[in-house]
Structure formats: structure tokens, C-alpha cells
Amino acid sequence: MGQAYSTIAFDPAKCDGCGKCMTACASVKFDSTDTTRSLIQIVRSGGASIEPPRPGEFELALCRQCADPKCVTVCPAGALGKNGATGVIDWDASKCVDCLLCTIGCSYAGIALDEHSGRVSKCDTCDGKPACVPACPTGALRHITTARIYNEVGSWEDLFAPGLAGCQGCNTELLMRHALRRVGPDTVLATPPGCVPGMGSVGFNGTTGTKVPVFHPLLTNTAAMLAGVKRQYERVGRKVTAMAIAGDGGASDVGFQSLSGAAERGERILFMVVDNEGYMNTGMQRSSCTPYGAWTSTTPVGEHTRGKSQDAKNLPMIMINHRCEYVATASTAYMEDLYDKLDKALAASERGFAYLHVYSPCTTGWRFQSALNIEVARKAVESNFVTLWEYTPESGLHFTRPVNDPLPVADYLKAMGRFRHLSPEQVEHIQNKVAENLRFVRKIAEQADER
Amino acid sequence: MHTTDYLIAGSSHAALEAINAIRMHDGEGAITVVTRDPHRPYSPTVLPYVVSGRSTPERVYLRDDDFFAHNKVDYRSGCALAGIDPAAHQARLADGSTIAYRKLLLATGASPVVPPIPGIDRVDYHVLRTLDDATRLRAAMAGSKNAVVLGAGLVGMHAAENLVKAGASVTIVEMSKQLTSGYFDEVAAGMIEQAFLGNGAKIRTGHRVVGLEPGPDGATLQLDNGDTIPADLLLVAVGVRPELGYLDGSGIATERGILVDDSMRTSVDDVWAAGDCAQARGFFTGTPVMNAILPDATVQGRIAGMAMAGDPGLKPYPGGVPLNTYHFFGRHAISVGSAAVPEGGRAQVRFDAASGRYLRAVFDRDERLTGIFGVNEFFDAGVMAQLIVRRTDLGPLRERFFAQPLATGRELMSQLWR
Numbered sequence: 001m002g003q004a005y006s007t008i009a010f011d012p013a014k015c016d017g018c019g020k021c022m023t024a025c026a027s028v029k030f031d032s033t034d035t036t037r038s039l040i041q042i043v044r045s046g047g048a049s050i051e052p053p054r055p056g057e058f059e060l061a062l063c064r065q066c067a068d069p070k071c072v073t074v075c076p077a078g079a080l081g082k083n084g085a086t087g088v089i090d091w092d093a094s095k096c097v098d099c100l101l102c103t104i105g106c107s108y109a110g111i112a113l114d115e116h117s118g119r120v121s122k123c124d125t126c127d128g129k130p131a132c133v134p135a136c137p138t139g140a141l142r143h144i145t146t147a148r149i150y151n152e153v154g155s156w157e158d159l160f161a162p163g164l165a166g167c168q169g170c171n172t173e174l175l176m177r178h179a180l181r182r183v184g185p186d187t188v189l190a191t192p193p194g195c196v197p198g199m200g201s202v203g204f205n206g207t208t209g210t211k212v213p214v215f216h217p218l219l220t221n222t223a224a225m226l227a228g229v230k231r232q233y234e235r236v237g238r239k240v241t242a243m244a245i246a247g248d249g250g251a252s253d254v255g256f257q258s259l260s261g262a263a264e265r266g267e268r269i270l271f272m273v274v275d276n277e278g279y280m281n282t283g284m285q286r287s288s289c290t291p292y293g294a295w296t297s298t299t300p301v302g303e304h305t306r307g308k309s310q311d312a313k314n315l316p317m318i319m320i321n322h323r324c325e326y327v328a329t330a331s332t333a334y335m336e337d338l339y340d341k342l343d344k345a346l347a348a349s350e351r352g353f354a355y356l357h358v359y360s361p362c363t364t365g366w367r368f369q370s371a372l373n374i375e376v377a378r379k380a381v382e383s384n385f386v387t388l389w390e391y392t393p394e395s396g397l398h399f400t401r402p403v404n405d406p407l408p409v410a411d412y413l414k415a416m417g418r419f420r421h422l423s424p425e426q427v428e429h430i431q432n433k434v435a436e437n438l439r440f441v442r443k444i445a446e447q448a449d450e451r
Numbered sequence: 452m453h454t455t456d457y458l459i460a461g462s463s464h465a466a467l468e469a470i471n472a473i474r475m476h477d478g479e480g481a482i483t484v485v486t487r488d489p490h491r492p493y494s495p496t497v498l499p500y501v502v503s504g505r506s507t508p509e510r511v512y513l514r515d516d517d518f519f520a521h522n523k524v525d526y527r528s529g530c531a532l533a534g535i536d537p538a539a540h541q542a543r544l545a546d547g548s549t550i551a552y553r554k555l556l557l558a559t560g561a562s563p564v565v566p567p568i569p570g571i572d573r574v575d576y577h578v579l580r581t582l583d584d585a586t587r588l589r590a591a592m593a594g595s596k597n598a599v600v601l602g603a604g605l606v607g608m609h610a611a612e613n614l615v616k617a618g619a620s621v622t623i624v625e626m627s628k629q630l631t632s633g634y635f636d637e638v639a640a641g642m643i644e645q646a647f648l649g650n651g652a653k654i655r656t657g658h659r660v661v662g663l664e665p666g667p668d669g670a671t672l673q674l675d676n677g678d679t680i681p682a683d684l685l686l687v688a689v690g691v692r693p694e695l696g697y698l699d700g701s702g703i704a705t706e707r708g709i710l711v712d713d714s715m716r717t718s719v720d721d722v723w724a725a726g727d728c729a730q731a732r733g734f735f736t737g738t739p740v741m742n743a744i745l746p747d748a749t750v751q752g753r754i755a756g757m758a759m760a761g762d763p764g765l766k767p768y769p770g771g772v773p774l775n776t777y778h779f780f781g782r783h784a785i786s787v788g789s790a791a792v793p794e795g796g797r798a799q800v801r802f803d804a805a806s807g808r809y810l811r812a813v814f815d816r817d818e819r820l821t822g823i824f825g826v827n828e829f830f831d832a833g834v835m836a837q838l839i840v841r842r843t844d845l846g847p848l849r850e851r852f853f854a855q856p857l858a859t860g861r862e863l864m865s866q867l868w869r
């Protein structure tokens with residue numbers, strides 16, 4: 001398998017051209033205050049029309065550490081090479097003959113002449129700890145380290161069988177494969193009715209769809225059964241993770257009483273909810289997690305109704321009120337965040353009840369193209385339609401991916417068919433609901449900060 | 452008889468890029484490389500630095516044995532291609548053996564031209580194209596007091612500088628009126644000339660050597676005006692030309708090089724050519740040209756490899772653009788594109804005597820960049836080449852571009868990146 005690498009990402013919309021990254025780089029790399037020597041160069045964008053350019057009218061020239069680097073291919077001295085372990089294009093000063101051919105090869109001005117030394121210079125990502133990134137005050141520069149997940153997870157065993165019958169582009173399949181990979185083989189899995197067993201987790205013809213023990217509780221008793229199984233294992237002295245992968249219907253409606261009971265008793269289980277905002281497996285009926293205005297087969301769009309007329313229940317906030325060991329919301333559009341939370345939930349499930357609520361767009365029920373799942377998931381977060389946070393009894397609630405400059409919720413709603421019929425008033429209702437929800441969660445977060 | 456899916460003749464830039472491109476698309480097909488050179492791959496471009504001692508022969512190799520093992524390449528050095536039978540899909544090697552191929556790439560580069568000067572066969576002279584040439588020249592340079600370099604192209608000039616620095620008295624003889632013509636304009640060439648003169652070199656431009664005689668320490672050159680110059684070291688660097696004897700009887704069309712289309716295909720089926728041996732479309736002329744430079748060899752090698760492997764991502768060759776970088780006595784010169792001013796276009800020039808910065812930029816009638824040349828004025832040649840190849844309209848930015856080619860070039864490219 002190939003190797004993934006960390007990278008420095010630039011968001012031009014956030015850059016105001018302050019140049020602090022260049023100051024940091026010149027200082028760290030050359031002990032100089034001359035920003036022309038910086039290996040990251042902020043330039044005005046070609047689209048900038050007035051002088052000086054406004055925020056958002058900047059671009060950068062920086063080595064992209066290409067996978068298929070042209071500078072390397074044109075170097076006659078073998079002085080440049082892609083480092084297979086770090087992904088960085090390494091420059092060997094002792095081999096370089098200063099011919100400048102690499103500056104012909106690169107179309108991005110990623111390697112250039114440092115007139116001071118008379119030699120070429122390029123970004124080496126500061127050995128994986130870029131000095132420019134923390135110097136950026138606006139968040140325009142980010143160091144993306146998600147590659148770690150790809151590299152690590154790739155070597156873990158996928159504990160679901162191949163060939164599950166999920167819909168094309170299904171986010172739930174992606175999520176559950178990742179989650180079970182992380183939680184590992186010493187797991188007993190409960191998958192109540194819903195898409196997860198629907199696509200085959202409990203198997204066919206006497207074989208399971210997983211490589212770990214799996215059972216199929218009722219919608220109503222998942223948490224109770226799983227708690228019992230876990231206690232039995234504890235009684236015989238075996239350390240296993242008891243994990244549920246349940247849909248939002250199974251958790252927030254008919255299964256809620258056993259969920260609430262297990263949480264209140266502090267059962268040592270990891271309960272993951274895959275929230276696709278409805279009973280999608282059985283024909284797309286509404287659940288208490290279906291948002292206001294959404295079309296489902298039981299909240300149709302016609303002469304009298306215009307989609308669901310009630311707001312969604314905020315289940316993760318309710319779980320906080322059980323003072324669980326750990327409660328968090330997550331999204332597959334933010335894998336690093338998701339993995340971080342999986343790690344914490346797993347650890348917490350050894351002490352008490354761990355609850356992980358993952359928003360999971362549904363191509364079939366929400367009506368969008370199968371290639372757009374992560375896009376939709378990301379827009380949900382970027383518009384604050386859903387918020388990503390975590391809670392522990394000790395430190396309270398904290399946002400893990402705060403969005404301070406959200407997209408209008410209409411951008412999110414437009415990304416799918418189930419909201420196509422909305423009137424402007426309905427969109428406004430939803431926008432207000434987003435604001436209210438956010439205020440509510442923020443209040444709790446502020447209390448945590450006061451402690 | 453050895454059989455292979457891909458047979459590649461040559462082991463330099465064009466060949467190495469073709470291997471990369473083939474392996475990107477076809478992980479398994481058998482690749483065999485036959486090369487005339489006895490060594491592992493290296494670049495001719497690095498040789499002046501082997502001559503000067505800046506680099507050493509052991510440190511210039513571009514690939515190690517692991518690379519070939521890892522990429523499942525059967526690498527055969529000291530093994531020259533001697534003939535091709537395209538109908539039978541067979542290649543004959545210099546040792547008389549035969550290899551059957553499915554697809555063949557000719558990446559055999561070019562060799563120094565040795566002009567037919569009367570007497571040249573009776574004197575000892577040097578050329579610089581292979582590692583062995585470089586080692587031999589370096590050894591000879593150590594004892595040289597009177598060196599003559601024939602030809603003032605970049606290879607000759609670089610060698611002349613090395614000889615000057617090694618303490619020899621150096622004379623450069625060049626047929627045309629100007630040094631480095633074809634790379635730099637008169638002004639830039641004048642700066643180069645001054646630097647050489649200032650460092651004690653003698654320059655005889657506008658002169659031809661009409662005869663060579665063995666002399667007391669080496670050779671004696673006779674110029675067309677009757678002057679004679681003694682040389683204990685003679686370097687012939689008047690240009691390069693592909694050696695294509697192996698094509699005899701193959702029916703593969705050639706002019707000055709092997710004619711290829713925009714996917715580097717030759718006139719016969721299942722044979723491609725790339726690099727210095729190929730004659731491909733020129734970006735400015737639209738007709739087949741020789742553009743014997745390293746970056747173009749890699750581009751062509753890549754395209755040929757993709758075409759041979761059937762990679763659907765192949766984009767046709769945009770046409771060759773001249774691109775050169777050159778250092779002389781601590782200064783650098785960069786040339787990108789065509790020096791000629793197109794009809795209706797214009798050239799802009801600036802020179803700052805104090806800093807020695809010189810810049811000339813050429814635009815066509817639609818304000819698009821067609822060439823840019825600088826001495827001691829650094830700009831990103833790769834970005835400039837993109838602006839030319841993408842025929843970018845500089846429009847209102849042209850003045851700013853000329854004042855600050857580095858910053859403005861990056862700024863323009865930033866728009867094209869996204």
C-alpha cells in the first residue's frame with residue numbers, strides 16, 4: 001500500500017496577507033528578517049484588482065512536495081529526491097551543483113534561487129513541525145496530519161466482510177468499517193435493525209458479515225442486551241469491548257428507554273449512533289432525529305404538508321444530561337476528529353458509558369449524488385447545521401471544530417433533494433433553529449470554560 | 452532470443468522518465484533497457500561539474516541497482532543498439548544478439564559533432580558527452596597551460612571557465628560573431644564575454660579553424676585569417692547531433708533527428724523516440740525542431756512512456772520551448788522561450804549597470820509572453836514556461852510583469868493554479 005503524508009494547506013479566503021508566516025520561515029531557516037528569503041511566499045492573487053490587495057486576494061508560492069515531482073526529474077545531479085518516509089522533496093546541498101534546472105522544472109515556484117546564498121532553497125516542512133503554520137494568525141495555513149490515520153488504519157484489519165450490500169456511496173458503511181477497525185478484534189458487536197444489519201452485518205446463511213461476534217437485538221433492547229453481554233464477559237474475566245452501532249431511530253425513538261437506562265447505570269459499553277436522520281433502511285420514514293422541513297415517506301410533500309413539521313430532537317445533548325463518561329458528536333468529513341473521539345470513547349467505555357453520535361448523510365434517503373457524501377457531511381458542519389464537540393464530566397463540553405464564519409444553511413439544504421421544496425419561510429425557520437441550537441450548545445460550552 | 456514488452460535504448464533522462472511513466476500505468480510488463488554507456492544512469496549535464504571537481508563520478512548516478520530491481524527493469528549497460536527490424540519487432544545489438552520487443556523507445560540522445568577540419572584525425576582532442584569523456588578531460592586539464600575550446604555554446608563556455616579556473620591560458624574560437632548565440636542576445640552575450648575577458652580568456656569570435664597540425668605539446672590550430680594558435684588541450688564543442696546509424700534499413704523517417712508526432716510516435720508502428728535524438732514539434736514554429744535540452748527530454752520521455760503503456764491520461768506534447776540556465780563567474784543567466792520578436796509584438800529591455808541586472812522580455816501582439824532572458828535577474832523559469840505554453844494574456848499586468856517578473860509571474864500563475 002502507498003504511503004500518505006502530512007501537508008501544509010492554504011485557504012486563500014482566510015489569508016489577509018500579513019506575512020507572519022514569511023517572517024517565521026525566514027527567521028527559523030536563515031536567522032534573517034528578510035522575508036524574501038522565506039520558503040513560503042505569500043503573493044497577491046492574480047485576481048486582485050486594487051493595490052494593496054484586500055484580504056482574500058492572496059495566494060502562495062510554496063513547494064507542494066509533489067508525488068510526481070518535476071524538479072527531481074530534471075535535476076542532473078541527483079540532488080533532489082522524494083523521501084518515501086516523510087513525503088518531503090529532500091535537497092542534498094552536497095550534491096547540488098547550482099545549475100538552477102529545478103527552477104525550470106517546477107511550475108509552482110516551489111524551488112527558487114536564494115540570492116543571498118546563491119543556492120536554490122525549498123521548503124522542507126521543518127521536519128514535520130512547520131514554523132509558518134503556528135505563526136499564521138488567521139488560520140489560513142493549516143498543517144494537515146490526517147495522513148497518519150490513513151497510514152495506520154491501512155494496516156489494521158477491516159473487521160467487516162467484503163461485499164456488504166450498502167447503497168452506492170453509503171457513508172454508514174465507510175463509518176462502521178473505520179470504527180470497527182479502530183475498536184479492534186476483541187469486540188462484541190450489537191447491530192439493531194437498521195441499515196447496518198440491512199447491508200449484512202449479521203450475515204446470510206449462517207455466516208456473519210463481521211469477523212467479530214455480532215448479534216441482532218431488537219430496536220427496543222439494544223443497550224440492555226449489550227450491557228448484559230458485557231457484564232457476563234466481565235464476570236468470566238474476559239476483557240472485550242461491547243459496542244453498538246445503532247441508527248438514530250433505534251437510539252432516539254423506540255430504543256431510547258434502554259439506552260437511557262444503560263447510560264444512567266453507567267454500563268461499560270461504547271454506543272455509536274449512525275444518525276442518518278430517519279428510518280432509511282425500511283423505506284425512509286421520519287424519526288425524531290429527522291430535521292424540520294425534510295421530506296420522508298411519512299412526512300411527504302403535497303397539498304397539506306411540506307415535509308416534517310417538527311424540529312429534530314438533540315439526542316447527544318440529552319446524553320450529556322446522563323453525565324456519561326464520554327459524549328461526542330462526529331462526522332466522517334473530519335476523520336482526524338472522528339478518530340480522536342473514537343480513541344477517547346474506547347478508553348471511556350472501560351470506565352463507563354461512552355456515547356458517540358456520528359452524522360451520516362444518506363445518498364438514497366436524502367437524495368444527492370452518491371459521490372457527494374463527504375461534501376454534504378462537510379457542509380453540514382460548515383453551516384453549523386451540526387456542531388462537533390465532546391463532553392466529559394470532568395471538563396464539560398468543548399467544541400472540537402468550531403466554525404466561526406459559517407455558510408448560510410441554505411447552502412447545505414441546497415446540496416440535497418429532500419429539502420428541494422422548502423419555502424423561504426421554512427429555510428428561515430431552519431436558519432433560526434441552527435442559531436438557537438448553537439446558542440444552546442455554546443451556553444454549555446461557556447459553563448465548561450468558567451470552571 | 453530475449454523477449455520483452457518494452458525495449459528502451461538509452462539510459463539517460465528521456466529513458467528514465469519513460470520507465471517512470473510506464474510503471475505508473477503498467478506495473479508488470481517486462482522492461483528491458485539497453486544502453487551503450489558502461490555505467491549506471493547519469494546526466495550529461497552534470498559532467499562540467501565532474502570536470503571542475505565540484506562533483507565526482509561516484510556521486511552523479513541518478514539511479515542505483517535497487518531502482519531497477521524494484522521496478523523490475525532488466526538493465527543492460529555496455530550494450531548498444533545496432534539495428535531495428537520493425538516488421539519483425541526485433542532489435543539487433545552491437546554484440547550481434549537480438550531482442551524481440553512489443554514496443555520500442557529510442558532514447559539514444561546525441562553525440563558531439565566533430566567538424567571535418569583537415570588534420571583533425573591526426574591530433575588528440577577532447578569532447579564532453581559521457582562520464583568517461585569527463586574523467587579524461589579532468590585529467591588532461593590538470594596539466595594544461597594552453598587550452599583551446601572550439602565552439603562557444605554553453606558546453607564550450609562552461610568548459611572554458613573550468614579551464615580558466617584551473618590555471619590554463621584559454622582561447623575560445625567561435626565561428627559566429629557572438630558567444631552563446633541561440634541562447635542569449637547580444638547584450639547578455641556581451642556581459643558573458645566581458646566576464647571571460649576579465650578573467651583572462653581570449654575570445655576569437657567570427658573565425659573558423661581551417662587546419663589542424665600535430666604540434667610540439669599537442670596541436671596547432673590554423674584560423675581562416677592565417678593566425679595560428681598552439682593548444683596542449685583541444686576541446687571540440689561545436690554542437691551535437693544524434694547518431695542514427697542503427698536506423699539504416701528500418702524505414703523510420705528522419706530529418707535532423709527521428710521525426711515524431713505529438714505522442715512521440717515515429718513513422719513506424721510500435722516505435723517511439725524521445726529526447727535529444729528526436730525531432731518533435733517546436734512550440735513557436737509548429738514544425739519539427741531539435742530542442743536538445745534536458746527538461747524537454749524528460750517531457751518527451753514521459754509522453755512516450757505513457758503512449759507506450761496506453762495510459763489514457765496522456766496529453767499531447769505542447770511543443771518544445773527553449774529553456775536554459777547558465778552560470779558564469781558567479782553570475783547566472785536564464786533564458787526561456789524565443790528571442791525573436793514576433794510580428795506585431797515587441798521586446799522590452801532594461802539594464803542596471805550597478806547591479807549588473809539585465810532583463811529582456813518579448814511579447815507578441817496580443818500581450819502574451821514569448822520569451823524572457825535575464826542576467827543576474829532571477830525569475831521562476833518554470834512559471835515563465837507555463838505562461839508561454841498556456842499563452843497567458845498578460846494584458847494590463849504587462850508593465851508590472853516587466854518591472855517585477857518574479858512576483859508578477861507567481862501572481863499570474865496563482866490564477867492558473869486553481
Ligand SMILES: Cc1cc2nc3c(=O)[nH]c(=O)nc-3n(C[C@H](O)[C@H](O)[C@H](O)COP(=O)(O)OP(=O)(O)OC[C@H]3O[C@@H](n4cnc5c(N)ncnc54)[C@H](O)[C@@H]3O)c2cc1C
Binds near residue numbers: 460464495558605743
Ligand atoms: C556538457 C553538457 C552540458 C549540458 N548542460 C545542459 C544544461 O545546462 N541544460 C540543459 O537543458 N541541457 C544541458 N545539456 C543537454 C542535456 O544533457 C541533454 O539534453 C539530455 O541529456 C538529453 O537526454 P536524452 O535522454 O535524450 O539523451 P542523453 O542524455 O544524450 O543520453 C543518451 C543515452 O543513450 C545511450 N545511447 C546512445 N547511443 C546508443 C545506442 N546506439 N544504443 C543504446 N544506447 C545508446 C547513451 O549511453 C545514453 O545513455 C548538456 C549536455 C552536455 C553534454
Ligand code: SF4
Binds near residue numbers: 074076077
Ligand atoms: S540547482 Fe541543484 S537541486 Fe536544482 S536541479 Fe540543479 S543540481 Fe539539482
Ligand code: SF4
Binds near residue numbers: 126133
Ligand atoms: S514548513 Fe518550515 S521551511 Fe516550509 S515554509 Fe513553513 S517555515 Fe518555511
